[in-house]
Amino acid sequence: MRTLLLSAALAAAAVPAVAQIGNSQGLVTVTVQDVTILDDFLNDTQIAALNNLNVPITAQVPISVAANVCGTTVAVLSAARKTGDAACDATSGNQFLAQQVLRQRLGQTK
Numbered sequence: 001m002r003t004l005l006l007s008a009a010l011a012a013a014a015v016p017a018v019a020q021i022g023n024s025q026g027l028v029t030v031t032v033q034d035v036t037i038l039d040d041f042l043n044d045t046q047i048a049a050l051n052n053l054n055v056p057i058t059a060q061v062p063i064s065v066a067a068n069v070c071g072t073t074v075a076v077l078s079a080a081r082k083t084g085d086a087a088c089d090a091t092s093g094n095q096f097l098a099q100q101v102l103r104q105r106l107g108q109t110k
Helices: 002-023 042-052 063-070 073-085 097-104
Strands: 025-034 056-061 086-088
Touching: 025 063, 025 097, 042 097, 056 063, 056 097, 063 073, 063 086, 063 097
Parallel strands: 025 086
Antiparallel strands: 025 056
């Protein structure tokens, strides 16, 4: 019984540390040159509103999302963060990037 309680306590204590590691990489500035990469994730009205903004559009996203939409790796972006602010150009879109662009550029949450 003591072993079970000790294991549960250690597991609970480890959760915040894991969460901190996941967030320690920070945010990366992603530039969207062409909003059509977000067509599959936004409706026509949202795309039209984004087209009315000055291009390029930038958004701050977690490093893992940036690596995914920019066609690079987390390691490359992490190395760039050590020498300055990491940034990349989106070559594809995903739901998270689309939602962050809406939130940060249009003030929309959905």
